[in-house]
């Protein structure tokens with residue numbers, strides 16, 4: 001796919017890399033995980049550097065794992081408090097490979113854009129600020145001061161502050177995110193799109209509307225007490241590997257695990273805990289007691305059927321639902337029960353594609369237990385009806401009274417390590433009157449009142465030429481968002497694109513007329529100011545805030561911390577003519593934290609309390625306080641069943657992660673648990689569907705989507721027969737983002753429909 005501006009490729013090479021296929025793995029982690037973790041770390045960062053860093057990762061005096069947002073246990077293991085994919089994330093960041101002016105003099109952006117994402121990422125850490133001047137094909141060095149001035153000048157050139165977009169990816173600290181949001185507001189816009197718009201936004205909307213807080217309610221210890229944990233649309237073995245230790249504890253205490261997923265992910269089958277001798281020597285522990293291979297996007301029908309069957313039992317005994325809880329804390333139960341009666345069991349069952357006897361087993365498990373946790377991730381949040389998917393989960397928990405008690409509650413398992421914290425401290429495109437009033441009180445300026453753009457609207461604004469400056473605090477916007485070509489041309493319409501990054505990615509190559517790379521410190525690196533080492537704070541998936549302090553020597557002495565970079569830009573823009581002293585605030589993180597405490601509830605004494613295990617932020621669901629909702633009650637919802645009306649040759653495609661990637665960062669070319677090695681251009685398919693289309697294993701196909709008259713093609717994928725429901729396909733992102741139309745996204749949350757893309761296959 002080529003552009004008319006700089007002649008860059010939006011997706012890179014699509015050459016095959018030499019596939020090897022085995023049977024899918026029967027267990028997750030164990031010895032191979034330790035081996036792979038160390039291999040990655042040693043190869044990238046050397047033995048000494050990796051071991052030094054790994055020893056301090058997730059320890060109380062060390063740094064937070066830069067990968068996912070899974071919480072650390074109160075009592076840490078002295079040996080290894082990390083998993084294979086945490087080690088891989090560290091290896092990527094701590095790599096000894098560095099790229100600076102020589103690299104960019106040698107390779108033009110056009111040439112680099114033809115590399116795969118894997119090759120681009122593996123080139124190394126960015127070590128000095130670089131500029132791509134108008135008409136030029138090569139980045140060249142620029143001083144920090146000149147970079148700040150260039151940004152300031154371009155910002156002053158805009159006709160309106162809303163022509164600038166300030167994107168955030170969830171790796172930024174609370175301090176950096178708070179300062180960034182503050183600068184955007186001081187500049188005059190709420191254009192603060194965020195990776196969570198593509199991720200758990202649907203959870204935030206659904207939970208906010210039903211329970212009054214857009215976050216989950218469980219704590220890690222609840223996992224150990226739960227009687228049933230349901231896991232929908234999540235692949236913890238790859239994406240939150242230490243969750244398996246928590247599930248293991250649940251099982252040891254007699255709990256049951258139900259996995260609801262179109263595919264049988266290895267981590268949900270069996271787990272060998274590498275922290276235990278038995279995890280090394282024995283055959284490991286079975287994780288899921290029941291696996292329901294539901295068809296893609298048929299979770300609402302399944303949950304309705306479960307509720308319907310529970311209702312039938314409750315009608316007999318009155319003891320299945322928690323009527324006291326329902327009466328005291330909720331509204332809308334009667335409507336939900338009446339609504340359930342309008343659906344027929346056979347219709348619902350048909351939609352799920354499941355055996356009724358398997359569903360009955362789950363109903364049996366749930367009927368007389370109420371310490372129930374429901375976990376979910378992208379398999380629920382990235383559909384058109386995503387908000388309803390989650391509301392239906394809330395319906396089940398409310399009916400069972402499974403909230404606000406130990407061992408029970410909601411658990412949206414977050415992605416990026418601080419994506420939840422970034423939102424808490426103000427990364428949001430919508431307007432919170434309370435937040436704005438607090439900013440005004442604390443800083444003395446009026447934040448803008450007009451709602452800003454989220455990710456899909458940012459894409460559109462750039463594409464239509466309504467936004468002219470795009471700045472990113474981390475992330476890889478062009479590859480992470482849907483509709484790659486649409487997003488790419490939008491970015492190319494910009495006057496200036498600015499990336500604050502640790503590693504090179506495609507968003508440094510698909511740029512505006514001018515572009516800047518501002519290299520920043522990674523999590524694992526020492527952040528020193530005036531001989532004093534600074535720390536920052538993060539919030540994990542369960543609402544706990546704690547410190548993180550890097551220990552490695554930075555990749556270069558030219559790197560700056562994210563707060564310093566934001567402070568530099570703000571200072572250059574305002575030229576000291578602003579109520580906020582940006583430079584001094586950006587250097588002193590204690591001061592930023594004190595300001596966060598003034599603006600955001602629950603952060604008081606953050607400088608003291610973030611030590612050690614850290615502290616929990618307020619959460620109304622834990623105390624069953626729904627006073628912030630209409631009528632002061634938690635809300636049952638009436639959710640519709642999704643309809644796709646596929647023709648005979650159409651499939652629903654879910655775009656998922658391999659075991660060797662972190663979003664758009666490709667660690668390697670293997671997906672060990674699914675038995676695919678040395679290749680990413682694969683599409684997993686049911687063997688009966690293959691027969692119908694006359695396809696053989698390893699046949700090459702193009703994947704084609706057609707929405708509103710526009711055809712989009714992802715070319716050249718190898719077909720792999722896999723245990724996946726009929727009519728469903730799976731393939732990796734970012735390669736498949738070219739297929740997802742920019743204007744098809746979830747109702748209310750605007751999250752692209754990355755898990756239910758309607759496609760056809762065509763033999764290539």
Ligand SMILES: Nc1nc2c(c(=O)[nH]1)N[C@H]1C(S)=C(S)[C@@H](COP(=O)(O)OP(=O)(O)OC[C@H]3O[C@@H](n4cnc5c(=O)[nH]c(N)nc54)[C@H](O)[C@@H]3O)O[C@H]1N2
Nearest residue numbers: 068085233234235239296297377378379415416657662663
């Ligand atoms: N190593 C590693 N860790 C990561 C990441 C990474 O890329 N690599 N990414 C991080 C981020 S930002 C996030 S958001 C999380 C993502 O974590 P996950 O949500 O686990 O990631 P996905 O690979 O998108 O997997 C989605 C799962 O949902 C299932 N699924 C898809 N559609 C449906 C459906 O309709 N119904 C049901 N029931 N299941 C469905 C898929 O089979 C798959 O198992 O992980 C975080 N952690």
Ligand SMILES: Nc1nc2c(c(=O)[nH]1)N[C@H]1C(S)=C(S)[C@@H](COP(=O)(O)OP(=O)(O)OC[C@H]3O[C@@H](n4cnc5c(=O)[nH]c(N)nc54)[C@H](O)[C@@H]3O)O[C@H]1N2
Nearest residue numbers: 169195199474475476480500501503505655663664733754
């Ligand atoms: N089709 C499809 N698309 C998806 C998804 C899907 O499941 N399917 N998942 C979506 C989800 S859940 C998410 S969260 C988004 C992710 O979207 P993004 O967050 O935008 O993408 P990442 O790949 O996580 O960003 C990686 C880049 O972040 C930079 N980086 C890493 N660490 C740091 C740091 O400490 N500071 C700074 N400043 N930069 C850093 C590096 O340069 C790296 O290249 O993708 C979404 N896109």
Ligand code: SF4
Nearest residue numbers: 065067068083086242
């Ligand atoms: S579970 Fe997540 S946060 Fe914990 S070590 Fe693994 S990747 Fe890092």
Ligand SMILES: [Mo]
Nearest residue numbers: 199200415416
């Ligand atoms: Mo995410």
